[in-house]
Amino acid sequence: MMKNNIFMSLYKDYAERIDDGTLPPGSKLPSENELAATYGASRETVRKGLNLLAQNGYINKVKGKGSFVLATGRLKFPISGLISYKELSERLGKPSRTLVYTTERVPAGDTIAKELQIEPEEPVWKVIRAREIDGERIILDIDYLLAEVVPHLTEDIAADSIYHYLEQELQLKISYAEKVISVEQATEQDYRCMDLGEDKHVVVVRGYVHLEDTTLFQYTESRHRLDKFQFVDFARRISREN
Amino acid sequence: MMKNNIFMSLYKDYAERIDDGTLPPGSKLPSENELAATYGASRETVRKGLNLLAQNGYINKVKGKGSFVLATGRLKFPISGLISYKELSERLGKPSRTLVYTTERVPAGDTIAKELQIEPEEPVWKVIRAREIDGERIILDIDYLLAEVVPHLTEDIAADSIYHYLEQELQLKISYAEKVISVEQATEQDYRCMDLGEDKHVVVVRGYVHLEDTTLFQYTESRHRLDKFQFVDFARRISREN
DNA sequence: GAGTGGTCTAGACCACGAA
């Protein structure tokens, strides 16, 4: 059951030590040769792990000098990338609650069918949840999942973590997602299900989630209150040499 | 002068063919062994190039089947990642113009000194530019660059591309950036320098850009009109084994 | 079973930084 990738072990070892502050920003990691020795692995394998750390903003590699821990983690508590709300809130460690408004199996309908690229009659699971932080309903998540892929769903699962259920119970392999962030007029539903102030707008994060075989199986609208919305992105520059 | 990385050539070859539609979504790429043969390279080297394509949302790799072109590119015209406005507008192909309001060398001042983690007296270049698309000033970019790193700057450079100047002329190695997206009240300056409608808010993208040696040398505020703002993100799920 | 991608190895040569 355990996965024994050496490079993934190395990645997790160091990601953890950097996250919890054992390795403070500016620290120097052991050289690739040293790591190869301590992990009993080849240098190329060590490099795979280190490159993963670099991509995710944990370290910076400098030719001739070594690998160094970045300070990014300090303000990394918000998030980019493909992560579930449960995983996120666990990292934040803030008092947080999920209110489930809807968990029902319905035909997709024209609008959603277009987003999921299916027929309007096709059955989907429709889940509506509000995320309450510090006593205010800040985020409204509206999820649509292909019923063909996810045959069963309950309010209890929706209240906990749908992703956890999909990956652990159904053994689905979630591969990648496209997200589009924009700002739109608040709807009637937004006013009803969230604690909006006077703002007429909400930030909308649309997510299109795909399985390993590229099946588009989930469409999500995550609607955020303007004043509480924040999105953090870490980006490396691709070399522009000719 | 030319950089001859084999894996980078492969990446650029296929990125281009996917961008321009020569390879439509769903197409199957040659197998890794075939690519190794045609590029006269080892399989590991080919895999480096393919993994880059996968990370950037061009392809999806499936064990036992092959690598396939994703449809993501179709709605990829907006952007995530670390890319200059000039590179972006060239991809979009829309009529676009840059208005330079300010190009001056000044002491950082308290606010900017804090963002750039320097002393308030330290000199910085302050550049203010509006981006006009379809005849409307949609984006207001306010850049601060360490004068110690960038000794000279002109309005002509600001009107063209600062990044191009930094990388090509000054040979600076831009490595990574953190971006934070949020929504804030529009300022007096926003109203003066942009064509805002009735909206009281703007989307603010703060960027902290670092060199290879992790020097923080640029702080940017990119202020966008609500109704024109869009941010696209491609994310792969990190395996959650264990 | 043949073909595919995923992981790993034990070497090699290079470019860069520091002493």
Added chain:
DNA sequence: TCGTGGTCTAGACCACTCG
């Protein structure tokens, strides 16, 4: 010069898909 990371190789074994 020596240690560092960057690139590359030629092979190996595995897990998966498909006919």
